[in-house]
Amino acid sequence: MSEPHAETTGATAKRWGYLAEFDSVGALLAAVEKVRDAGFVKFDAFAPFPIHGLDESMGIRTSRLPLVVLGGGITGACAGLALQWWMNAFDYRYIISGKPFFGLPVAIPITFELTILLAAIGAFVGLMIANRLPELYHPVFQSARFRARATTDGFFISVQADDPRFDPAGTRSFLVDAGARRVEELEEE
Amino acid sequence: MSAAPHLPDNTIEAPGTRAPLILGDNDFASVTEKVCGIVERRQLPRAWYVVFAVSCSLTALLVAVVGYLFLAGIGVWGLNIPVGWGFDITTFVFWVGIGHAGTLISAILFLFRQKWRTGINRFAEAMTIFAVMCAGMFPAIHTGRPWFDYWLFPYPNQMYVWPNFRSPLLWDVFAVSTYFTVSLMFWYTGMIPDLATLRDRATTRVRKIAYGLLSLGWRGSGRHWHRYERVYLMLAALATPLVLSVHSVVSFDFAVAQLPGWHSTIFPPYFVAGAIFSGFAMVITLIVPVRSLFGLQEMITARHLDNMAKITLATGLMVAYSYGVEFFMAWYSGNPFERFALANRALGPYAWAFWIMMACNVAAPQAFWFKRVRTTPWMLVGVSILVNIGMWFERFVIIVSSLSRGYLPSSWGYYKPTWVELCTLAGSFGLFMTLFLLFLRFGPMMAMAEVKSVMPAAGLDRGPHHGHGQYWGEIPHQHDRQEGDARP
Numbered sequence: 001m002s003e004p005h006a007e008t009t010g011a012t013a014k015r016w017g018y019l020a021e022f023d024s025v026g027a028l029l030a031a032v033e034k035v036r037d038a039g040f041v042k043f044d045a046f047a048p049f050p051i052h053g054l055d056e057s058m059g060i061r062t063s064r065l066p067l068v069v070l071g072g073g074i075t076g077a078c079a080g081l082a083l084q085w086w087m088n089a090f091d092y093r094y095i096i097s098g099k100p101f102f103g104l105p106v107a108i109p110i111t112f113e114l115t116i117l118l119a120a121i122g123a124f125v126g127l128m129i130a131n132r133l134p135e136l137y138h139p140v141f142q143s144a145r146f147r148a149r150a151t152t153d154g155f156f157i158s159v160q161a162d163d164p165r166f167d168p169a170g171t172r173s174f175l176v177d178a179g180a181r182r183v184e185e186l187e188e189e
Numbered sequence: 190m191s192a193a194p195h196l197p198d199n200t201i202e203a204p205g206t207r208a209p210l211i212l213g214d215n216d217f218a219s220v221t222e223k224v225c226g227i228v229e230r231r232q233l234p235r236a237w238y239v240v241f242a243v244s245c246s247l248t249a250l251l252v253a254v255v256g257y258l259f260l261a262g263i264g265v266w267g268l269n270i271p272v273g274w275g276f277d278i279t280t281f282v283f284w285v286g287i288g289h290a291g292t293l294i295s296a297i298l299f300l301f302r303q304k305w306r307t308g309i310n311r312f313a314e315a316m317t318i319f320a321v322m323c324a325g326m327f328p329a330i331h332t333g334r335p336w337f338d339y340w341l342f343p344y345p346n347q348m349y350v351w352p353n354f355r356s357p358l359l360w361d362v363f364a365v366s367t368y369f370t371v372s373l374m375f376w377y378t379g380m381i382p383d384l385a386t387l388r389d390r391a392t393t394r395v396r397k398i399a400y401g402l403l404s405l406g407w408r409g410s411g412r413h414w415h416r417y418e419r420v421y422l423m424l425a426a427l428a429t430p431l432v433l434s435v436h437s438v439v440s441f442d443f444a445v446a447q448l449p450g451w452h453s454t455i456f457p458p459y460f461v462a463g464a465i466f467s468g469f470a471m472v473i474t475l476i477v478p479v480r481s482l483f484g485l486q487e488m489i490t491a492r493h494l495d496n497m498a499k500i501t502l503a504t505g506l507m508v509a510y511s512y513g514v515e516f517f518m519a520w521y522s523g524n525p526f527e528r529f530a531l532a533n534r535a536l537g538p539y540a541w542a543f544w545i546m547m548a549c550n551v552a553a554p555q556a557f558w559f560k561r562v563r564t565t566p567w568m569l570v571g572v573s574i575l576v577n578i579g580m581w582f583e584r585f586v587i588i589v590s591s592l593s594r595g596y597l598p599s600s601w602g603y604y605k606p607t608w609v610e611l612c613t614l615a616g617s618f619g620l621f622m623t624l625f626l627l628f629l630r631f632g633p634m635m636a637m638a639e640v641k642s643v644m645p646a647a648g649l650d651r652g653p654h655h656g657h658g659q660y661w662g663e664i665p666h667q668h669d670r671q672e673g674d675a676r677p
Contacts, residue, residue: 032411046409052642112430114363120370123374153221
């Protein structure tokens with residue numbers, strides 16, 4: 001497991017990594033903590049639904065997507081105000097119903113809507129970019145077990161061969177010891 | 190046909206225990222099987238085909254009457270001065286309101302950690318999307334020259350003019366289009382994991398490609414779930430003020446005008462309460478037949494229906510209170526025009542519509558005080574249909590009774606819809622139902638991933654926790670917190 005990187009990749013150039021299957025949420029969480037503590041970095045856990053605490057067990061850093069959303073919201077608010085002021089009070093001024101050209105209270109509804117709109121678009125697009133979706137093919141889809149169960153009731157952990165701590169035999173037995181019911185080898189492409 | 194007799198009653202409140210939200214002998218696989226089974230079966234229940242045929246016919250009627258409207262002009266409707274808004278805007282407000290329950294269920298109940306929402310949120314969100322589509326159609330076709338509707342948007346143009354942002358009608362354009370866009374993203378984001386389930390189970394080539402593209406290659410990665418949950422929470426947090434703003438903005442169409450009966454500060458909260466009231470009634474009306482048609486009683490349980498009926502009752506009481514406040518303020522203001530407008534509403538030429546509204550919106554939901562009504566499906570549907578009728582009439586009464594008798598008695602009038610308007614109203618229901626039935630046929634109508642996350646097996650072998658993936662159901666050894674379990 002602590003063997004140098006070069007030794008493992010030479011013989012198994014085509015190997016993408018291992019996919020281990022677990023029986024339950026509890027088994028997955030226990031195993032993923034072991035994988036994390038063993039120092040693997042290029043690993044992932046797969047579950048058909050969001051599991052509370054999985055991110056902590058995997059040691060994932062908290063996502064910075066909220067900042068994107070905040071940025072979208074601020075942009076929307078500024079754009080909304082600027083848009084209304086520029087269009088109605090600067091570029092094309094006309095008096096209607098004796099109302100002022102620009103008034104903050106009257107500008108609030110559209111400013112608010114644009115704030116929400118751009119924040120939500122930021123959240124959605126940010127999610128897609130951060131998750132690199134759409135990505136229609138991924139090596140884990142080679143596994144028939146994965147295709148049959150990963151989105152229904154299967155729990156999986158993948159460990160990639162290009163992880164510095166990966167070693168073909170050691171990692172396999174490590175996953176089995178961590179409680180995997182079966183371990184599959186997946187190929188690159 | 191109340192909750193299937195073999196199922197335990199989960200509407201009972203027992204202090205210290207949580208009522209189960211999934212009944213029967215279900216595990217993760219059986220949830221997938223039941224929900225995907227609806228999409229995958231070759232034949233649907235006959236009722237689906239019958240209702241679909243009727244809905245398609247009504248949609249065809251809609252296309253015909255709207256085509257006629259475009260060719261002949263707005264004069265084929267019964268609108269004239271003084272009543273320039275009739276069925277069109279009434280039905281617009283009605284459909285926007287229907288949509289609100291979907292967002293309430295998906296966003297507000299999510300923020301309040303109401304786990305029972307997982308059984309019904311997808312269904313309700315679909316209802317929102319389709320209702321807002323029907324709603325958006327009405328302002329678009331009522332403009333007289335609908336081929337110039339794009340003038341509503343601020344785009345640089347050869348006329349060198351910009352839209353008037355000081356008008357609530359333009360706020361509406363922004364509010365409704367933002368609402369539609371955000372609801373669609375929220376709905377789709379929630380649906381991606383379930384579309385992936387359908388993709389993984391697909392057997393035909395067409396399904397593999399269609400669900401494969403729609404699910405974007407989702408694979409349930411823990412790293413993805415982490416961001417996904419953050420984004421879902423943020424979308425819920427954004428959709429919550431949004432949904433409250435949309436019907437507020439719709440109410441500004443009236444409240445910002447100076448017409449007696451419209452110019453009132455209670456309109457925004459009153460419209461929002463009414464929207465949620467009518468929307469929940471619509472969810473109940475649709476979900477009760479669907480759950481028995483597709484055998485989903487174990488996942489959409491008596492408790493779900495009971496809860497929805499309680500929300501309908503609560504919002505119904507808010508609406509009733511608002512009616513009272515309107516009358517009180519008209520009297521208390523001492524303004525003779527306001528006093529006249531409200532008296533005219535209850536006793537004038539549109540009194541018949543007013544009393545239909547009162548009977549359906551104030552009297553009918555009081556039946557929900559009785560648990561027997563809340564847990565008997567046919568009674569639930571009956572009351573809910575009355576509420577839907579009442580809420581349509583509420584908008585009709587507000588719009589038409591105020592417009593028909595404004596400040597100047599010499600220009601009073603009486604509005605009657607033409608057959609074209611009646612057909613357009615019926616056609617909008619057809620469009621809504623057509624889209625809805627197609628969704629039931631081809632989409633995951635229950636949020637499988639979310640339902641699974643509230644099942645006991647999603648967390649039984651771990652210590653107690655209070656986070657997002659918290660489950661419901663009996664919790665053995667609730668207080669045996671494991672030593673060293675750092676999770677909150």
